Amino acid sequence: MASVAEYYAGKSVLITGATGFMGKVLVEKLLWSCPEVKALYILVRPKAGQSMKQRVSDMMKCKLFDRVREDNPDFHKKIIPISSELTQPGLSISPEDVEKLSACINIVFHCAATIRFDEPLKHALQLNVIATQELLSLAQRMHHLEAFIHISTAYANCNRKHIDEVIYPPPVEPKKLIESLEWMDDGIVQDITPRLIGDRPNTYTYTKALAEYVVQQEQDKLNIGIVRPSIVGASWQEPFPGWIDNFNGPSGVFIAAGKGILRTMRANNDAVADLIPVDMVVNLTLAAGWYTDLEENILPLSFRKHHVISSFKRNPLEQAFRRPNANITSNYLINQYWILVSHKFPAFIYDLFLRLCGQKPQMMRIFNRLHKAIGLLEYFSSQDWEWNSENMNMLMSQLTPEDRTAFNFDVRQLNWPEYIENYCIGTKKYVLNEDMSDIPAARQHLRKLRNIRYTFNTVLVVFIWRVFIARSQMARNIWYFVVSLCFKFLSYFRASSTLTN
């Protein structure tokens, strides 16, 4: 059997979602590790006033492509953008482009999706399900297609506790749902969405489950592979440690914790996050494409510990609101208590301070957004799942020793503390665009915050003393009782230590 790089040599690959987080890393890795790949056709839409060409050209200037650029300054010649809006009929690909793709594509990687948890059902269905159907129809017209790899999510079946490497029956027949939603206006769809998604937490996981079923329906006609990554995080090693470019999933949580905004979160302490580095997911995806005869190919990975706070204390973010420190609890009431004491109260005080300085209050607004985001993630951080991963182990065993290094997806090799440290540094450098040379100033800022906290606590104690103790006889009695008890304990301790000596 050919090595992975040999397999991709001379092949034309079609990628959807290439401008996204995972798509970019996939494009880079293909160019780097499979330099003989013939062409990468990427489906791109114009966005935010930028033309498709401009977007692709900006993407290729990104630091992510540094090593590829150094190795081959003409690498962009292999990337062929195809204009496509996936929510439009026929994916709005021109007839000429359809012809071109039908004639040359060997492998399809379908990464595009809406991953928002609050996406209206109609839109999530349009992009995650209908567009997948359209892409499968296009794939069937491709004369030389060898594999169709669909990126799903390990949470597509999160309504189950144990998830096997199978496609479960869909919650509803996708065709029927599409037909019924067609005539409904957005208001009605919004009203019935909770009933439709049932025991799934959001439209994302619901539509991803439907998409898997839609893909499976074509398994007799195409070589299908489905990859189910769990929570995709910053890169582990490639192209360099810590690459991340968005606030999704854990990244937003990490940043909020690093900025000292997030001080409490509801999570199951025994199963913090099923995190997997993006480069491992990409390696796995490329290996899945190489192993084309596979019927289903479902590959979840998991992670349980976080070292976020200590990492941010070593490498602080600029202008933190408070010192990083987060309480993780599975208890609803304790969490609500900390939200009040550590989120809302400091936000209120800070906004009051801003108002007094004649500025616009902003902290409450930031916390409201944070609570919305954390609330949406809570379902995933508070539960534990068991995933079967036999196919992943089997795939690993099929790789040559060289490929096991070049396309490594063995999560056991990860040094998690080191990975999380690089992840946190990555959020600082690539998401927030902060300079590493500012770290001494950021540390100084944290020291200042610590001193402010000490001063604040002292003032608070004196205040409580004045208000509650100094004015009430009963409080004074309790206070004297506590002090005398401490005094007696100290005397006893001193006497007994003298006796021992």
Ligand SMILES: CCCCCCCCCCCCCCCC(=O)SCCNC(=O)CCNC(=O)[C@H](O)C(C)(C)COP(=O)(O)OP(=O)(O)OC[C@H]1O[C@@H](n2cnc3c(N)ncnc32)[C@H](O)[C@@H]1OP(=O)(O)O
């Ligand atoms: C202490 C250690 C604990 C460790 C413990 C970790 C446990 C961590 C468990 C995670 C568990 C995940 C499980 C995923 C499982 C999948 O399958 S991964 C798929 C992941 N998908 C996501 O994560 C998407 C979730 N995000 C969303 O749905 C939406 O962003 C939200 C949360 C509803 C917010 O929507 P919104 O209010 O409309 O805001 P949005 O338009 O997204 O963003 C507005 C702006 O704020 C920025 N922004 C977004 N989020 C943030 C943020 N958190 N902070 C600052 N700015 C932000 C955006 O970049 C954007 O900037 P502009 O582009 O406007 O300049």
Ligand SMILES: NC(=O)C1=CN([C@@H]2O[C@H](COP(=O)(O)OP(=O)(O)OC[C@H]3O[C@@H](n4cnc5c(N)ncnc54)[C@H](OP(=O)(O)O)[C@@H]3O)[C@@H](O)[C@H]2O)C=CC1
């Ligand atoms: N991130 C994660 O933690 C996880 C992700 N996944 C799956 O991995 C895949 C990739 O996720 P990720 O890279 O994080 O997502 P991103 O949101 O970063 O990327 C989504 C991609 O889809 C494209 N896209 C969205 N809407 C359209 C449209 N209407 N027409 C054309 N293209 C469109 C986006 O293009 P544009 O730039 O134009 O918006 C972008 O390239 C998804 O299928 C997701 O379900 C699975 C598990 C976890």
